[in-house]
Each structure stands twice: as C-alpha cells, then as structure tokens.
Amino acid sequence: MTDDSQAALDGGYVMVIGLEVHAELATRTKMFSGAPNAYGAEPNTNIDPTTLGLPGSLPVLNKRAVELAIRLGIALDCTIQPSVFARKNYFYPDMPKDFQISQYDRPIDVDGHLQLPSGKRIGIERAHLEEDTGKSTHVGGAGRISGADYSLVDYNRAGVPLLEIVSRPDIASAEEARAYAAELRAILVATGVSDGKMEEGSMRVDANVSVHRPGEPLGIRCEIKNLNSLRSLGHAVDYEARRQVAALLAGETIRQETRLWNEQTQTTATMRAKEDADDYRYFTEPDLVPIAPGADWIAQIRASMPVLPAERRARLADAVGVAGGAAESIALLVERGADDLALAVIAAGAPADRALVYIEQYLADVDPSAVVVSDLAALVSMEAGGELTTTQARKVLSIMVDQGGAPAEIAAANGFESVSSDSLAGTIEAVIAANPDEWTRYREGDDAVRGKLTGFFVGQVMRATKGNADGAAVTRMLVARVES
Amino acid sequence: MSDDVVALSARSIAEAVASGELGAVEVAEAHLETLDSGDAGIHAFLEVTAERALAEAGEVDAAIAAGASPGRLAGVPIGLKDNLCTRGVPTTCASRILEGWIPPYDATVVTRVREAGAVSFGKTNMDEFAMGSSTEHSAFGPTRNPRDTARVPGGSSGGSAAAVAADLVPLSLGSDTGGSIRQPAALCGVVGVKPTYGAVSRYGLIAFASSLDQIGPFARDVGDAALLLEVIAGHDPLDATSIPDGIPDVVDHLDDGVDGLRVGLVAGLMGDGIAPDIAARVREAVAVLERAGATVEEVVMPTFASALSAYYLIAPAEASSNLARFDGVRYGLRVDAPTTAEMMVATRTAGFGPEVKRRIMLGTYALSAGYYDAYYGTAQKVRTVICNDFAAAYEHLDVLVSPTTPTTAFAIGEEIDDPMTMYLNDICTIPSNLAGHPAMSVPFGVDGGGLPVGVQIMAPALGERTMFRVAAVLEAAAQSEVAA
Structure with missing residues (x-):
C-alpha cells in the first residue's frame, strides 16, 4: 500500500498491526457438550459434567460449530483443511479441566483474506476452533486474582465454542484496524457465525502492535488485550504505536510482552513479559478424533452461503447511484440487515436518498422484514412529492408501523393535507x-x-x-x- | 445355601433369576452374607453398597414379576472398579484427593450393566488413579491376593480381580491402560479382558491415559467374560472415540474351536525376564492349540522391546494433563492456602500419592518445550512402529500368544520401592494398549509354588471373537487337566 494509508508517526516509523479476534459461535449448545450456549443466564446454570470437567467426563464435538467455522472460512476465502484438536495445559481456576481444548498446529481454516471497504486486502493467517473459559470475579484487593479476598467462578461461559481468527500483520493504522474489526464483525453477523456483540464479549479483539521504519526489519511486537470496543481498539493501537516510537527515539528497546489497555487512563501497561509466559505443553487431544470435513459437506455449506456485506454494500450503492456520499448509511443498513428493504423500496420507485433516511433513521428500531415495501415506497414518494410534510409523513409512518395500512388512507384519515x-x-x-x-x-x-x-x-x-x-x-x- | 449360590457362574445366576428359580434378592443376600467375612482379609472392596444392592435386586425381581423381559445379567452381582463414576456412590480412584467425592452421574458401563439387570455391590480397590501393578498404591490400603494373602493381587484393578477370585462376586469391571486388567487376572487366576480401543465407552471412567484406557470384564470363566463384554460394548455418542459399529458378537462363537487358526507365539516374551514355569505353561498352551487344529509358529516382534519405554512417556504425559483438574477448586480435597496458586499446590501435594506424583512429573517433563520431540514425539513414533509390527504379523497370523506377566504373584512389599521392577510387570501387556488391540488373560495352570499362571491372547482390532475362541479352548484344556 502507499504511505497514505499509514498513520504518520515520529521519526519515520510506521505501524505494523495484526489482530486476533475471538468470536463466540452462535450455536445452541457448547463446543463439546449438550449444555446450553446462552448469554446472561444465572451463574452456573448452563453446565453439565463435561462443562465442569468432572472426573470421567468426555468432550464430544459440536458439528454445528464445525459448520460455522467452515462458513467463516468460505467467507474469508480460506483453505479449509483437515484439522486436529490439542490440549493447551495451564492452571487457572476458571478453566475446569486446567487445560483448554484448542486447535494448535492443524487449524480448520488457513490462508484467506478480508477486503476492507477501502479495497485493501488484509491476509488471514488462520481461524481455529477452541473452547471458552469460565469467568472469574475477584472480590477484594484490586479486583485481580492476586490480593483478592476470594474469587467467584461462573462456568456458564466455559466450553462456549470460539473461533479465533488471526490476521496477518498487514494492518497499517488504527483506522484500518477498526475497519478490519468492523468488516469482520459484519461478516460474522451476515454469515450467522456469531452475533458479534463486543459489549457481551461475543467478539473480543487482541492487537499485536509493532513499529519499524520502512525497509528495515519488523520491530518487536506487543500484544494488547482488554479492548472492549472498536473505539478502544483504535485508541489503544494509536497509543501503543506512539509509546513504542517514543521509546525507540529515546534509545530504549521494546520488550515483547502482553499489555493491558486501560480505558480510564487511555494507556497500555505491562500485564506479563514473554519470559513469564507459560509452557503450554500442547499435545493432541486424545479424547477427540481429527476433523476431516468431506468435500460434499463443504460444497453444501458453500451453496448455502448468504451474500456477503461487501457485495451487499456494492449492490445498494449501485441502486442509490451515488459515488460515496451515502457510504456510511449504506454500511449501516447492511450491518443492520436492512439493505434488502432499501433495495426493494428504491426498486418500487421511492427516491433513493429519502428511502435511505427513512430506513436508517425513522425505522432504526423496526424489524426490516415487518415493513410492507409498497406502503413504505408510496409514503416516501408522497413526502418527496410534497403531498405530505416530513412531520406528517413521520406520523403516517408511525401509524403504518403500529397498525398497518396504506399511507394515502392514513394521511386522509388524519386530515393531513400539505399546505400549499x-x-x-x-x-x-x-x-x-x-x-x-x-x-x-x-x-x-x-x-x-x-x-x-x-x-x-x-x-x-x-x-x-x-x-x-x-x-x-x-x-x-x-x-x-x-x-x- | 449361600455357598452354593456364590459359586454359581453369572450365566447360571441370570438364567435362574430369569426363570424364577432364584430371586435376585436371594442372590444378593447370599453374596452379602459371605462378602463381609470373605473380604475381611482381602480388602477387595473400598465401599460395599449393601442397601443399594438389595434395593436394585428388589427392582430386578419386581420387573420380572411385572413381566418385563429379564436382562442378560438379571440379578448378577458385580463389582465396579473405583475409577468408574457411580451416581450417588463415592468414587475415589483410591486417592485422598477424591476421598468422599460423589459423582452426579453414572459411567456408561454402569448404566449398561444395570440395564442388563446386574446388581452393583460396590466399588473395588485399585492402585491410585490406576497407576501401579500391585494395588499397593491405593491410598486406602492394599488388596491381598485370595490365592495367597501374603501376595499382591496385581494391579491396578487388583480389587476387581480379587473380588472375583475370592467368589465375592461372579463379575467385576476393571480398566486396562497398560495391563491393569490382564495382569491382576493372571495373578489371581481369573479371566480378564481388555477390549479393542473404542469398543467400550470410556464416558464416566476417570481418565489415566485417554488414548490407552479401556474398560473390560473380569470373570471366573471365559463364558461369563464374553457375556459381560457383550453387555458393556457398543457405540456411545458420549465418547468420541467409541467405535460406531461396535464389535462382532462373541458369546455365540465360544465353541467354534481353533481348527485352522494361525497362532503366533511371541518369541521375545518367552526368554529373559520371564519366569521359566510361566514360559513352560505357555508352551503347553500353544501345544493344546496345535492339537486342536491350529497352526503355531514363533514370531519375532522386534519393536516390542521399545514398548515399555514408549508407554512410560505417553501414559504419564496424558496423565499429567488428565490429572490437572484435581486442583481443589471444584471438588474433592482442598488444602487452604493464602493464594489460589498456593492452594492448588498444597492440595495436590497432600492429595496425590508418590507414584501419581512421579508420573505427573515424568509426563510434564516429557511434554515440556525443548523436550517434547525427544520424548513424547519419539514415543509416538515408536507407537506407530509397534502398530506396523502388529500389522505385519497379522498379515499371516490370526492371534498372538504370550505370557500375561513375567512372574506370578509377588509378595506384598516386594516391589513397592522399586518403580522400574514394578513397571516391568507390564512388559507383555503394553503393546496391545499402544496398538489399541484386544487382548485377554486366561488362567492356565500354576507355577511350582501353586500360584496361578495367565496366558495372554492378543488379536487385531475387532478380533475379540477369534480371541475368545482361543481362550475357550485353553480354558477347557486347563480345566480337564485339573479334573484329571
């Protein structure tokens, strides 16, 4: 890419960013057992012997989770390969078995890419299946496990299926990082792979950030965790790159480490250095057999793939007929799944610019599939033609949404006649x-x-x-x- | 009266109960009557569930009275190794770390034997977490060999073997990771079977080494062992390594004889390190088979010599991961300490016995970064080579025959302080675990001191039917010798 896409840093440095996204899969049950996969339940109610890692319990692979991993692999143009589960061994109270079942050296999806709305392609190194951990709440002290008076553990999240999607370090700015995460979320939602809700933790982003001068070897990277929104992601990446540049310009070296983003101070701080990292003693999970999805199954999934967000945006932009002005509205409608409605309303003769405003703003809280296309198109046209004022049209719309009916009749019944x-x-x-x-x-x-x-x-x-x-x-x- | 009933085979009891000749409660009472005194000097059981046994027997009688078709094990008393989860009944793996733990669910095999009408008499003693060959590594005291109470019954399923050998119950279940069913069967003079890996569900078996563990039957004769095997075998959706189509039936083919079978005598397991009396019995056994129409040849299995080393890397490696969950957080023993990490260390230090700790350390080391390739990686390659060795032999042979053990029952205390000598007990049995093949031990005479000798029959995967045909011929010959 050209230097334009790279954020300007002091000393001629540029950012090199790779993102690791954990997406909780939209399955009914957990990765390896029949316990429900649902957010927001009473603590320790979505559990069973396997979720709790009780002695003697065994994992059985959720076929739907594999299907969703294949769906995302297809959406990201990955190679879908036979894969194997491994055990990642470390002791932590919210991990019931004290090991996590995760794909290690044979992930299901490899070598794909994601195209940003700007047109830039970001490489996808891999996407692999794994199980989530439980959630610890540390009471007393600083809210961290060390120094806490006691800890509470909720195992509802333990065993929830995750797909970890690892990008190549092709991202060159905070803006691109946000665009990548936003586009990936749009794809996850559109394909039904995940609900992509960052606020509920069903999509979590870690950023690997380093800086270097073009032409020189890549710098030492730091992994940034605790990014709970796209906004934090952007700010954290920016902060971290500038911190590294300042350190390098001051003659210091960068240590490879994991750093936590602090939302209050808008800074990152060391969580653990690389030399403190666990030896995970990975080995093949003997309780599971390798996954070898057949070509038939993959073809079947491929045939059932929905139209992806990029194509949906292009389709709507074509229908709207403007070059870039409505890009944000279009992206929003696609994200909301309201683009088909917009296409239909425009096709039914409503002026495109007003149709977008109606659907984006006035119908923001309305299920697009509940809207009668011909009625909405007629109403938009009436307003655009001056038959109704905007105020009147919105009243008609709210009656139309609540009770149904043709806009002309609703307008007449309410005595709405535009003043000449x-x-x-x-x-x-x-x-x-x-x-x-x-x-x-x-x-x-x-x-x-x-x-x-x-x-x-x-x-x-x-x-x-x-x-x-x-x-x-x-x-x-x-x-x-x-x-x- | 009770002497007569406890001497009956499982088949005779099931027939008598089904026909109404005996009540299941009557059978249970007879066994309970002798159990207390019978087990006093042996300690085969960690927990006798007398009330439950009577209640279960009552249910069997009631079901039959109500016209339900009696199960294949109607009213047959059975002992369950204490690493099989039993709902509502303590399951400890003979370890302090699980002392008093009561599982909320039944192992699949426990459900299957109950559904067949068997009546559980309780939990049998074992080496802690099935690690050992003498049952001396039980945290709750050793089991003694009913044939000579100064000697060990073998292990790790020593309690299950002794319970059957002492006529406390006609049937019991054990688990075999490197010989833990066959070796105690040989030392106690009973029949013990390790089925094909995946033939019997491991769901609810507290794992030692997941890729090697199999549950199997103990019985006083080959017919009873075959019956129990058929009851517990078959696909289980709760175990991902369970064979979809199960194993071929066995009971109806016990009398098929061995005419035309091609038998290989494993040359490497007949010389150094094998007691001469045992080698002599095995030679007599193959002579019996030859007279019954089998062809016998000596076969060299060059890789068997490496099996023990590979096993003592793979099994501890898996164990180090499987036993990580015993951390004091969710169940079992907890030794309080100021921090969570210290609590985990204190709990595991107090809860695990020396042999378990030794294997956890061995396994952790074998999987560690920098050592993985040299140890665990190499062991897995050896495992593949052993499988190839078996495959080559089975190109022209139907079964292999060898001693089950290098010695007959040794004295309590004799090997406990010498792990290497103890490990050598498994030298004949380990190859079948590494290959996932079925193997069984059938009693065949005694040594000069009058202690039982076991002959091991090995077969390729799913070769149980052929294996049992050989066992039946050897059993008939051994019994006619005793009669003569």
Whole structure:
C-alpha cells in the first residue's frame, strides 16, 4: 500500500498491526457438550459434567460449530483443511479441566483474506476452533486474582465454542484496524457465525502492535488485550504505536510482552513479559478424533452461503447511484440487515436518498422484514412529492408501523393535507404582521439571533396551520422575504 | 445355601433369576452374607453398597414379576472398579484427593450393566488413579491376593480381580491402560479382558491415559467374560472415540474351536525376564492349540522391546494433563492456602500419592518445550512402529500368544520401592494398549509354588471373537487337566 494509508508517526516509523479476534459461535449448545450456549443466564446454570470437567467426563464435538467455522472460512476465502484438536495445559481456576481444548498446529481454516471497504486486502493467517473459559470475579484487593479476598467462578461461559481468527500483520493504522474489526464483525453477523456483540464479549479483539521504519526489519511486537470496543481498539493501537516510537527515539528497546489497555487512563501497561509466559505443553487431544470435513459437506455449506456485506454494500450503492456520499448509511443498513428493504423500496420507485433516511433513521428500531415495501415506497414518494410534510409523513409512518395500512388512507384519515405555497405565504405574512418586533430583530439580527427566531416563526406558523405546514418551507420563505 | 449360590457362574445366576428359580434378592443376600467375612482379609472392596444392592435386586425381581423381559445379567452381582463414576456412590480412584467425592452421574458401563439387570455391590480397590501393578498404591490400603494373602493381587484393578477370585462376586469391571486388567487376572487366576480401543465407552471412567484406557470384564470363566463384554460394548455418542459399529458378537462363537487358526507365539516374551514355569505353561498352551487344529509358529516382534519405554512417556504425559483438574477448586480435597496458586499446590501435594506424583512429573517433563520431540514425539513414533509390527504379523497370523506377566504373584512389599521392577510387570501387556488391540488373560495352570499362571491372547482390532475362541479352548484344556 502507499504511505497514505499509514498513520504518520515520529521519526519515520510506521505501524505494523495484526489482530486476533475471538468470536463466540452462535450455536445452541457448547463446543463439546449438550449444555446450553446462552448469554446472561444465572451463574452456573448452563453446565453439565463435561462443562465442569468432572472426573470421567468426555468432550464430544459440536458439528454445528464445525459448520460455522467452515462458513467463516468460505467467507474469508480460506483453505479449509483437515484439522486436529490439542490440549493447551495451564492452571487457572476458571478453566475446569486446567487445560483448554484448542486447535494448535492443524487449524480448520488457513490462508484467506478480508477486503476492507477501502479495497485493501488484509491476509488471514488462520481461524481455529477452541473452547471458552469460565469467568472469574475477584472480590477484594484490586479486583485481580492476586490480593483478592476470594474469587467467584461462573462456568456458564466455559466450553462456549470460539473461533479465533488471526490476521496477518498487514494492518497499517488504527483506522484500518477498526475497519478490519468492523468488516469482520459484519461478516460474522451476515454469515450467522456469531452475533458479534463486543459489549457481551461475543467478539473480543487482541492487537499485536509493532513499529519499524520502512525497509528495515519488523520491530518487536506487543500484544494488547482488554479492548472492549472498536473505539478502544483504535485508541489503544494509536497509543501503543506512539509509546513504542517514543521509546525507540529515546534509545530504549521494546520488550515483547502482553499489555493491558486501560480505558480510564487511555494507556497500555505491562500485564506479563514473554519470559513469564507459560509452557503450554500442547499435545493432541486424545479424547477427540481429527476433523476431516468431506468435500460434499463443504460444497453444501458453500451453496448455502448468504451474500456477503461487501457485495451487499456494492449492490445498494449501485441502486442509490451515488459515488460515496451515502457510504456510511449504506454500511449501516447492511450491518443492520436492512439493505434488502432499501433495495426493494428504491426498486418500487421511492427516491433513493429519502428511502435511505427513512430506513436508517425513522425505522432504526423496526424489524426490516415487518415493513410492507409498497406502503413504505408510496409514503416516501408522497413526502418527496410534497403531498405530505416530513412531520406528517413521520406520523403516517408511525401509524403504518403500529397498525398497518396504506399511507394515502392514513394521511386522509388524519386530515393531513400539505399546505400549499400560496396559503403558506399568506399565513407567514399574517404572523409577521402580528409580531413586528420579532420580525425586525429577525431581519436585522446575526445568524445566532436568526436561528433562535426561526424557531419562533416556524412555531407560530405551525400553530396557525395546526401543524400542517412544512417547517423547512417556512424557513426558506422567511429567508427569501428578508433578501427580497 | 449361600455357598452354593456364590459359586454359581453369572450365566447360571441370570438364567435362574430369569426363570424364577432364584430371586435376585436371594442372590444378593447370599453374596452379602459371605462378602463381609470373605473380604475381611482381602480388602477387595473400598465401599460395599449393601442397601443399594438389595434395593436394585428388589427392582430386578419386581420387573420380572411385572413381566418385563429379564436382562442378560438379571440379578448378577458385580463389582465396579473405583475409577468408574457411580451416581450417588463415592468414587475415589483410591486417592485422598477424591476421598468422599460423589459423582452426579453414572459411567456408561454402569448404566449398561444395570440395564442388563446386574446388581452393583460396590466399588473395588485399585492402585491410585490406576497407576501401579500391585494395588499397593491405593491410598486406602492394599488388596491381598485370595490365592495367597501374603501376595499382591496385581494391579491396578487388583480389587476387581480379587473380588472375583475370592467368589465375592461372579463379575467385576476393571480398566486396562497398560495391563491393569490382564495382569491382576493372571495373578489371581481369573479371566480378564481388555477390549479393542473404542469398543467400550470410556464416558464416566476417570481418565489415566485417554488414548490407552479401556474398560473390560473380569470373570471366573471365559463364558461369563464374553457375556459381560457383550453387555458393556457398543457405540456411545458420549465418547468420541467409541467405535460406531461396535464389535462382532462373541458369546455365540465360544465353541467354534481353533481348527485352522494361525497362532503366533511371541518369541521375545518367552526368554529373559520371564519366569521359566510361566514360559513352560505357555508352551503347553500353544501345544493344546496345535492339537486342536491350529497352526503355531514363533514370531519375532522386534519393536516390542521399545514398548515399555514408549508407554512410560505417553501414559504419564496424558496423565499429567488428565490429572490437572484435581486442583481443589471444584471438588474433592482442598488444602487452604493464602493464594489460589498456593492452594492448588498444597492440595495436590497432600492429595496425590508418590507414584501419581512421579508420573505427573515424568509426563510434564516429557511434554515440556525443548523436550517434547525427544520424548513424547519419539514415543509416538515408536507407537506407530509397534502398530506396523502388529500389522505385519497379522498379515499371516490370526492371534498372538504370550505370557500375561513375567512372574506370578509377588509378595506384598516386594516391589513397592522399586518403580522400574514394578513397571516391568507390564512388559507383555503394553503393546496391545499402544496398538489399541484386544487382548485377554486366561488362567492356565500354576507355577511350582501353586500360584496361578495367565496366558495372554492378543488379536487385531475387532478380533475379540477369534480371541475368545482361543481362550475357550485353553480354558477347557486347563480345566480337564485339573479334573484329571
């Protein structure tokens, strides 16, 4: 890529970022047992002998989790290969067996890529299946396990299926890091692989950040954890790169370590150095057999793949017919799954720009599949054609959503008739005549004064027309009258 | 009366109970009557569940009275090795770390024998976590050999072998990781079977070494062992390594004879390190087979010499991971300490016996970074080579025959302080575990001191039917010799 995509750092340094994303899979049950996979249950209720790692319990692989891993592999253009589970051994109270079952040297998905909306391709090194751990709450002390008075463990999350998606270090700025995570989340949601909710922890992002000067070998990287939103991701990556550059410019060296992002201080701090890292003593999980998905099964999954977000955005952008102005709205509608509705409403004749506003803003909380396309298209067209004011159209919309019905009938039943320009001009004259002082101040005032008084005059006109006037038209006419 | 009943075979009891000739409660009472005194000098049982046994027997009688078809083990008393999870009954693996732990679920084999009408009499003694060859490594005191109470019954399933040998119960279940069913069967003069890996579900078996562990039957004769094997074998969706189609039936082919079978006598297991009396009995055994129409040839299994070394890397490596969960957090012993990590160390230090600690350390070392390839990696390669060696032999042979053990029962205390000598007890039995093949020990005469000798029959995977045909011929010959 060109240097434009790389954030400017002091001393000619550039960022090199790789992201590790953990996505909880949208399965009904856990990775290796029939216990429910559900967020928000009472502690220690979604458990069974295998979840608790009780002596004698055994793991049995969840086929749906494998299918979802294959789905994501297809979406990211990965090679889907025969894979093997291993045990990652370390002692921790929220890990019931004191080992985690995870794919190690034979992951299911390898060598793919993700294309950012900017067009840049980020390589995907691998995506592998593993089980989640439980959750510890440390009471007393600093809320960390050391120094706590006691700890509570909730095993509901233990054994929840995870896909860990590891990018190549192709990401060159905080903005790209955010775009990558946002696009990956959109793909996870669109493919039904995960609900992608960062706030519920069903998508978690760790960032590997290093800096170097172009042409020189890559720098030592630090892994940043505790990134709970895309915003934190961006800030943390930026902070960390600048910290490393400052250290290097001061003649210090960077230590390979894991650092925690602190949301309060907006800084990263050492969590553990590499030399303190555990020896995980990986070996093949003997209680499971290798996964070798057949070509038929993969073909079947491939045939059932939905249209991916990038193509959906392109499709909607085509229909809207603008080059880039509506890109954000389009991305949002695709993320919300409302793009098919927008396409249909535009196809039914509604003006595209207003259709996007309706669906993005006015119908933000409405299930897109519950909207009658022809009614919405008709309403958008009525408003755009001046038959209804925006205020009226929104009232009609809310009735339409709540009770159903054709917009023309709802408008008629509520006595909504747009006030014509002639009668509106008359009303405005009458209002001005009745409020001469305000009019003088409006005419002679600066922008701030005019802004305030615009509200006053629009209010007066609305009162006189029982709300049937178009506020925007009143404003335009007031401006026109001063300038004439 | 009770003497007559306790001398009956499992088949006779099941037939008598099914026909109404005997009540299951009557059978249970007769066995319980002799059990207390009978076990006093042997300590085969860690826990006798007399009340449960009577209640279960009552249910069997009631079901039959109500017209339900009696199970194949109707009313047959059975002992369960204490590493098999039993709902509501303490399951300890003969370890302080699990003392008093009561599982909330039954192992699949426990469910299967109960559904077949068997009546559980309780939990049998074993070497702690099945690590040992003498049952002296039980945290709750050794079991004595009913044939000579100054001697060990073998191990690790010594309690199960002794219980059957002492006529306390006609059947019992054990587990065999490197010989833990066959070796005690040989030392106690009973039949012991290690089925094909995956033939019997391991769900609910507290793991020692997952890739080697198999549950199998003990019985006083070959017919009873075959019956119990058929009851416990078969696919289990709760064990991912369970063979989908199960094993071929055995009981109906016990009398098929060995005419035309090709038998290999393992030359390397007939010389150095094998007691001459045992080698002599094995030679007599193959002579019996030859007279019954089998062809016999000596076969060299060059890789068997490496089996013990490979086993003592693979089994401890898996054990070090399997036993990690005994950390004081969720169940079993907890020794309090200021921090979680210290609590885990204190708990494991107090809870595990010396042999278990030795193997955990061995296994942890074998898997450690920098040593993995030299130890665990090499051991896995040896395992593959042993499988190839077996495959080559089975190209022209149907079964292999060898001694089960290098010596007959040794004195209590004789080998306990010498781990290497103790480990050599498994030299004949380990290859079948590494290959996942079935093997069994059938009593065949005695040594000069009158102690039982076991002959081992090995077969390729799923070769149980052929293996049992050979066992039946040897048993008939051994019994006619005794009769003569």
